[in-house]
Amino acid sequence: xxxxxxxxxxxxxxxxxxxxxxxxxxxxxxxxxxxxxxxxxxxxxxxxxxxxxxxxxxxxxxxxxxxxxxxxxxxxxxxxxxxxxxxxxxxxxxxxxxxxxxxxxxxxxxxxxxxxxxxxxxxxxx
Amino acid sequence: xxxxxxxxxxxxxxxxxxxxxxxxxxxxxxxxxxxxxxxxxxxxxxxxxxxxxxxxxxxxxxxxxxxxxxxxxxxxxxxxxxxxxxxxxxxxxxxxxxxxxxxxxxxx
Numbered sequence: 001x002x003x004x005x006x007x008x009x010x011x012x013x014x015x016x017x018x019x020x021x022x023x024x025x026x027x028x029x030x031x032x033x034x035x036x037x038x039x040x041x042x043x044x045x046x047x048x049x050x051x052x053x054x055x056x057x058x059x060x061x062x063x064x065x066x067x068x069x070x071x072x073x074x075x076x077x078x079x080x081x082x083x084x085x086x087x088x089x090x091x092x093x094x095x096x097x098x099x100x101x102x103x104x105x106x107x108x109x110x111x112x113x114x115x116x117x118x119x120x121x122x123x124x125x126x
Numbered sequence: 127x128x129x130x131x132x133x134x135x136x137x138x139x140x141x142x143x144x145x146x147x148x149x150x151x152x153x154x155x156x157x158x159x160x161x162x163x164x165x166x167x168x169x170x171x172x173x174x175x176x177x178x179x180x181x182x183x184x185x186x187x188x189x190x191x192x193x194x195x196x197x198x199x200x201x202x203x204x205x206x207x208x209x210x211x212x213x214x215x216x217x218x219x220x221x222x223x224x225x226x227x228x229x230x231x232x233x234x
Binding site for chain 1: 156157159160161168169170171173174175180212214215216220221222223224225226227228
């Protein structure tokens with residue numbers, strides 16, 4: 001069974017960047033996608049984007065375009081999410097999750113996000 | 127529209143059946159997925175698509191869709207079902223995931 005283990009909590013200053021990692025273990029890294037979802041305190045879930053590691057191309061939510069970069073390293077089965085120009089509103093728990101079904105270079109969103117990392121708390125404060 | 131709307135709070139008596147709804151124009155074309163989240167924990171997928179329940183999810187959880195509304199039904203609700211529930215689907219382009227605002231389910 002695939003497990004996703006994320007890096008630890010981060011405290012950042014406004015204007016800086018943060019890079020969160022998500023290591024997959026217990027299965028192959030080349031047959032699914034990794035999505036990133038964040039949750040501000042007391043708020044709902046917000047999809048940021050996704051990557052299919054074997055192809056390397058990422059797909060971003062419009063509101064994060066230009067500020068988020070999602071990458072993956074097949075050799076270490078680790079995905080990364082980097083968010084730049086941080087502001088206080090980016091304070092949230094950031095989750096990686098498995099998007100289990102891909103068809104070529106397309107993620108099949110019919111399937112839900114079936115495995116989640118434990119979450120990484122990112123706090124942005126001056 | 128690329129929005130999904132959920133009732134913020136729903137209550138149900140222990141052992142009764144409850145339906146949690148998710149409304150959005152895109153649901154006419156795309157199925158929803160449903161996630162349960164308990165305090166301090168990551169979300170858990172409890173139902174997706176036309177009729178799919180992940181392994182380990184009790185069969186009291188079921189889903190349906192009618193027009194622009196998707197529903198998650200919990201039959202014989204248990205105390206441990208008290209949680210936040212989020213629906214998810216796709217935006218109008220079909221290329222991005224979106225989520226509803228969540229429903230806090232209280233079991234009385």
